[in-house]
Amino acid sequence: MGRYVYSIKRMDRLKSVVLEHAEILTPFGNLAETIADLLAGESAIRAGPCFGVEAAFASFPDVKFRDIFCCISYFASRIPFPETDPASTIFIYCAAKGDIRAIEDIKFSGASTAPVSPLLDMQARSICESLAIAPAKIIAVSNACASGAVGIETATEYLRAGTFTHAILFGFDCLSRFTATGFFSLGALSPTGARPFDARRSGLTMGEGAACAVLSFRESFSGDIVIAGAGSSNDANHRTGPSRTGDGLIKASRAALFDAAMSPGSVGAVKCHGTATPFNDAMEAKALYSLFGHNCPPCVSLKGALGHLSGAGSLAETIIAAECLKRRMLPPTKGYEQHGVDEPVKISSDTQRIEKPSVLCLAAGFSGLNTAVVIKEHP
Amino acid sequence: MDQLINELKTKIISALKLTDIKPEEIDKNAPLIGEGLGIDSIDTLELLVLLEKEYGVTIPDINVGRKIFSSLQTLAEYVGQNRKK
Amino acid sequence: MTPFFIQAFAAINAKGIYSRSRGYIPWNDEHISGPVDIQRSQVYDKPFTGFGKLNCTEKIAFGAAALALSEVPDYTGDSTGICLGTVFGCLSTDLRYAESVVAGFPSPAVFAATLPSSPVADIAILFKLKGPDRVIAGSACPGFFALENAMHILAADKADCMVVLLVNGLEAQDRHFPLIDAENRSSNYAYAFILRRNMQNQSITYTLSLDFDTKTNKSLQNRSEESYFLEMVEAMMHNKNYDCSFKCNDTSGTLVLDTVGKLYTRLA
Numbered sequence: 001m002g003r004y005v006y007s008i009k010r011m012d013r014l015k016s017v018v019l020e021h022a023e024i025l026t027p028f029g030n031l032a033e034t035i036a037d038l039l040a041g042e043s044a045i046r047a048g049p050c051f052g053v054e055a056a057f058a059s060f061p062d063v064k065f066r067d068i069f070c071c072i073s074y075f076a077s078r079i080p081f082p083e084t085d086p087a088s089t090i091f092i093y094c095a096a097k098g099d100i101r102a103i104e105d106i107k108f109s110g111a112s113t114a115p116v117s118p119l120l121d122m123q124a125r126s127i128c129e130s131l132a133i134a135p136a137k138i139i140a141v142s143n144a145c146a147s148g149a150v151g152i153e154t155a156t157e158y159l160r161a162g163t164f165t166h167a168i169l170f171g172f173d174c175l176s177r178f179t180a181t182g183f184f185s186l187g188a189l190s191p192t193g194a195r196p197f198d199a200r201r202s203g204l205t206m207g208e209g210a211a212c213a214v215l216s217f218r219e220s221f222s223g224d225i226v227i228a229g230a231g232s233s234n235d236a237n238h239r240t241g242p243s244r245t246g247d248g249l250i251k252a253s254r255a256a257l258f259d260a261a262m263s264p265g266s267v268g269a270v271k272c273h274g275t276a277t278p279f280n281d282a283m284e285a286k287a288l289y290s291l292f293g294h295n296c297p298p299c300v301s302l303k304g305a306l307g308h309l310s311g312a313g314s315l316a317e318t319i320i321a322a323e324c325l326k327r328r329m330l331p332p333t334k335g336y337e338q339h340g341v342d343e344p345v346k347i348s349s350d351t352q353r354i355e356k357p358s359v360l361c362l363a364a365g366f367s368g369l370n371t372a373v374v375i376k377e378h379p
Numbered sequence: 380m381d382q383l384i385n386e387l388k389t390k391i392i393s394a395l396k397l398t399d400i401k402p403e404e405i406d407k408n409a410p411l412i413g414e415g416l417g418i419d420s421i422d423t424l425e426l427l428v429l430l431e432k433e434y435g436v437t438i439p440d441i442n443v444g445r446k447i448f449s450s451l452q453t454l455a456e457y458v459g460q461n462r463k464k
Numbered sequence: 465m466t467p468f469f470i471q472a473f474a475a476i477n478a479k480g481i482y483s484r485s486r487g488y489i490p491w492n493d494e495h496i497s498g499p500v501d502i503q504r505s506q507v508y509d510k511p512f513t514g515f516g517k518l519n520c521t522e523k524i525a526f527g528a529a530a531l532a533l534s535e536v537p538d539y540t541g542d543s544t545g546i547c548l549g550t551v552f553g554c555l556s557t558d559l560r561y562a563e564s565v566v567a568g569f570p571s572p573a574v575f576a577a578t579l580p581s582s583p584v585a586d587i588a589i590l591f592k593l594k595g596p597d598r599v600i601a602g603s604a605c606p607g608f609f610a611l612e613n614a615m616h617i618l619a620a621d622k623a624d625c626m627v628v629l630l631v632n633g634l635e636a637q638d639r640h641f642p643l644i645d646a647e648n649r650s651s652n653y654a655y656a657f658i659l660r661r662n663m664q665n666q667s668i669t670y671t672l673s674l675d676f677d678t679k680t681n682k683s684l685q686n687r688s689e690e691s692y693f694l695e696m697v698e699a700m701m702h703n704k705n706y707d708c709s710f711k712c713n714d715t716s717g718t719l720v721l722d723t724v725g726k727l728y729t730r731l732a
Contacts, residue, residue: 087678096579100558102643107562117643119552120580121602136678137715139609142553142580142601150598157616178558181565182575187424231622232596234545234588240421240576251594255622366576367585369597395573398516399504417513424572432569 016220017156017227019375020166022213022319023078025065026306027058030078034306035323038331039351043305045193045205045335051177055189058207058307059175066174068099068116068123071210072130075170079212081133082166089135090164093124094151094171096144096311096365100178108177127170135168144365145273145308146232147171148211148315152373153230159217167215171312174208179310186240194276194308196301196333197285197347199340204275207307211316224378225322228262228358231255235368241279246287248370249273253291253360256372260358264291267374268356269330271321272347273364274301275308276335280364285341297360298352299345300324304335314363318373321359325377328354384455394429395422407451423448435463468615469663470670470721471625474531475697476502476524477653477690482697483531499524499652500635507531512590517573520652521554521633525583526590528656529627533591536625536658544625545595546584547614549606551632551648553580555641583631595623603648605689605712606630607655608719611674618661630655630693647688655693663724670700673720681716684709696721 027044028034037044050057064070082089102114116123120140128138137158143150148171155167173179183189183206190203220226233255235248242248257264272284281301288296302317309316324330330352337349346352357377364370388402397416405416412418418426426448430436436458438444447457474483476499480490489506491498500523504515507527518526525548533539557577564571576582580601587593596617600609607630614626631654639649663669689712699706699721707720 096581102641103558103562106642107559108566113642118555118558118641119601119603119644119648121604121606122643124602137676138604139600140602142550142599143597144579144581154598154613154616157613157620161616161619177565178562178578181570182561182572182578185424185428185570185572185575186421187572232545232598234584234594234597236541236588236592236594238419238589239582239585248594252596255596259620259622365581366579367581367597368588369581369584396516397513399511399513421573421576428569428571 014219015217017159018216018218018220019225019227019322020214020216021079022322023075024316024319025060025071025074025210026309026316027060027207028306029061031319031323034320038302038305038320039329041332041334043334045307050175051180053180053184055184055191056193056205057175058205060208065210066208068127068172069130071172072127075212076131079214081131081168082214082216086134087136088165089168090137090158091124091128091135091168092151092155093120093127093140094147094169094311094315095120095140095142096147096173097179098123098172100176104176104178142311143369144367145310146314146363146365146369146371147311148313149318149361149363149371149373150232151315152227152318153232153371155215156227156230159215165217169213169215169315171211171315173310173312175206180206188277190276193335194304195335196274196276196304197281197339197341197345198336199338201276201278201281201340203277204303205307207309209309209312209316211312211319213315213319220378222378225325226376226378227373228376229256229260229374230372231259232371235370237368240366242283242364244283246283246290248368249284249287249362249364250290252370252372253287253362256360256374260374262358262374265295266356266358267297267360268354268358269297270299271317271359271361272299272301273362274303276303282341285343285345288345289343294344296344296346298330298354299347300330301333301347302331304333318361318375321361322375325354325357325359325375330354380455380459383459384451387451387455390429390433391426394425405451409450411448411451411454430458433464434458436461468618468672469660470657470672471660471663472532472535472658473656473697473700474528475655476527477694478651481506482701485535488701502527514586518586519554519557519577519633520635521550521631522577522583522586524633524652524654525629525631526586528654529587529629532656532658533627539625541592542594543623544593544627545617545623546587546593546597546627546629547610547617548584548599549610549630550580550583550599550601551603551606551634552601553578553582554633555638556635559638587627593627603645603713605715607689607693608674608710614659615674618659624661626659628657628659630689632690650688653690655697669724671722671724674717676715676717680714681709681711684711684716686711686713688712
C-alpha cells in the first residue's frame with residue numbers, strides 16, 4: 001500500500017491559519033479607500049448603461065483594472081509576498097470566469113488572439129510570473145460566486161494538512177459585455193441599484209473586483225485575524241436559484257462553525273451574501289433565523305454599496321470583513337431602508353458595533369453552491 | 380391557429396432542447412411551465428427571447444406573462460394577435 | 465490512518481463508455497457515435513427531460529457521474545459532495561453565448577451554462593447531493609488536483625463520499641481556438657470515481673493513494689493527465705492493480721491503486 005498523507009491531523013494544535021496581508025481593488029478603490037467609504041455610508045453604484053445594458057452598475061474607478069495584469073502590478077507593490085522556500089507555498093486563483101478577454105476580443109472584436117488564455121490555470125501561472133513568485137503548486141478554483149470563499153476553504157485544508165506553510169490567494173472578476181448582457185438576460189439586475197433585504201429590492205448590481213491575500217499556518221498572536229473555519233454545501237434545488245428554505249446556507253454555516261469549534265451564539269457579526277435579489281435575501285433571512293433565532297448578531301450586506309464582485313467578491317468581502325472586525329464596526333447596509341424579509345435579521349442602514357471578535361462570512365453561487373467562512377481575532 | 384401552434388411546438392422544442400419530447404406529445408391546453416415539459420424559470424426567460432426574435436412579440440409584465448404561458452393555446456393566441464413578423 | 469477507497473468508477477472517452485456494471489461499450493456501434501452524442505438511456509435509467517439541454521461538458525460529466533453512482537447503493541446525499549476537475553468548462557457554450565449577444569438576442573439558458581462549475585448543478589439536483597463541492601479548473605492536472613481535494617474533504621470529515629470527476633468538454637469544432645494547449649485539443653472525456661473514507665461492504669473496491677512531488681521529477685516526460693486516468697480505468701475494468709509515477713505540465717507525483725475485496729462474477 002502507498003503512503004497516505006491526506007489525514008488532516010491537527011498535529012500542532014497551537015497553529016492557526018492566519019491572514020497575514022491582504023489588498024483589494026473594488027469600485028471604491030483599494031482596501032483603505034473601500035473601508036473608509038463603506039463606513040461613511042457611500043455607494044459606488046451608478047446608473048448605467050454599461051456595455052449597452054440599461055441597469056445600475058458599480059465600476060472600477062479606473063477601467064484599466066479590467067486588465068488582470070494591471071491589478072497584479074498594483075498588488076505587487078503593496079503586498080509583501082512571503083520569502084519562504086517556494087516549495088512551501090501554494091497559489092490559489094479564485095475566479096468565476098476570470099479574465100475573459102480571449103472570448104470577448106475574438107468574438108466581439110474579431111481579433112485573432114488575446115493577451116491572456118481563457119484557461120484559468122494559465123491565467124494563474126501568468127499571475128505568478130508577473131508577481132515574480134514561483135510557488136510549488138498553482139491551482140485555480142472556480143465555484144461561481146462562491147469562488148473566493150471556496151479558495152479560502154481550500155487554502156485552510158492544504159495548510160492544515162501540513163503540505164504548505166503559506167497560501168497566496170488571488171481573485172479576479174470584472175465587468176464585461178459577456179457577463180453584463182448575461183445577467184441582464186436572466187432578469188437578475190436591478191434597474192436602479194441593489195437594496196439588500198429591503199422591501200423594494202429588485203435585483204443585484206454587478207460590480208468588479210480583484211483581491212489578494214497571504215495566509216500562513218503558524219501560532220497566532222494578539223491582534224491576528226485567523227481563518228477559524230470553513231464549510232460548504234449544495235442546495236440540490238435549481239441551476240441558478242437558491243433553495244427556498246435556505247437549507248444549503250444553513251448547512252454550510254453550521255459546517256463552518258463546527259470547523260471553527262464555535263457555536264452560533266459566539267458569532268459577533270454576519271457578513272451576508274445579500275445580493276438583493278428577491279429570492280436570495282428571502283432565503284438568506286430564513287437561514288439566518290434558523291441559525292440564530294431571535295439572537296441574531298449584527299448583519300451587513302456590502303453589495304448595496306459595492307455591487308456584486310462575482311467570484312473575486314467572496315474573497316474581497318472576507319478581507320473587508322476582517323478589517324471591520326479589527327475596528328469592531330460593521331458598515332451600514334446601503335440601500336436598506338425598509339425591512340423586506342419575514343425574519344428579524346439585524347440589518348441596519350447605520351453602522352453597527354461588533355461585540356464579539358468573530359464574523360461569519362457567507363457566499364453562494366450558481367449551481368446551488370454555498371460556502372461559509374468564520375474569521376476571528378485572536379484576543 | 381393550428382399551423383401557428385404546430386410551428387410554436389417545433390420552435391419551443393428546438394429552443395429549449397427538449398430532445399425527449401415529440402411535437403405530438405405536447406397538449407395544447409396543458410400548462411406550459413412546470414412538471415409536464417420540465418420547463419423551469421430559465422427556460423421561461425428563453426421563451427421570451429424566442430418570442431421576440433421569431434415574432435417580434437414582447438410581454439409587458441409578469442402578470443400578463445403568467446396568463447399567456449398558461450397553455451400553448453393561450454400563447455398561440457397572444458402571438459397571433461401581437462406578432463410583428 | 466484509514467486509507468481512501470474507490471467504490472465505483474465510470475468513464476466516457478474517445479474510445480467508448482466504461483463502467484463495471486455495463487462493461488466496456490466502444491463507439492462505432494450503430495447507435496453510438498462519441499462522447500458529445502451520448503443519449504440519456506446510455507448513462508441514466510430514470511426520466512430526465514433536461515438531459516438534452518446540457519452542453520457537452522455537463523452531459524459527459526453527468527453521464528460519468530450517473531454511471532458511477534448507479535453502482536453505489538449506500539451513499540447518503542446529505543454527506544456526499546462533488547469534486548470536479550474541468551479543463552475549461554464548455555468553450556462552445558461561451559462562444560455560442562457570445563454569438564447570441566452579437567445577434568442581438570442574448571440567450572439566458574446558454575449564459576447560465578457558461579461557468580466552469582455548471583456541471584455540478586444537475587448532478588447535485590438529480591442525485592440530491594448536498595455535501596461540499598469544489599471545482600478545480602485548468603489544463604495542468606485538474607483531475608489529480610480534484611482527487612487530492614476530495615481526499616482533503618473526506619479526511620476533514622466534511623463528507624463521507626465524494627464524486628470525483630475529471631472532464632474535458634472542448635469540442636472538435638472549437639479545437640482551433642487560440643491560447644489553448646495542443647494537448648487539450650485531443651478529445652472529450654469524463655472520468656468519475658466514487659471516493660470514500662470508509663468501506664463497509666465486501667464488493668470489489670480499490671484503495672487509492674496519491675502523492676505529489678515537492679520538486680518536479682526531471683526524469684519523467686510530461687504526458688496528458690487523461691492518459692494516466694485511461695490506464696487506471698482499464699486496469700480497474702480488469703480488476704488489476706495500477707501504480708504510476710505521473711508528470712503532467714511539470715506537476716509530478718505517484719499514484720497507487722490496489723484491489724481489495726471479493727471479485728464480482730460479472731466482469732467487463
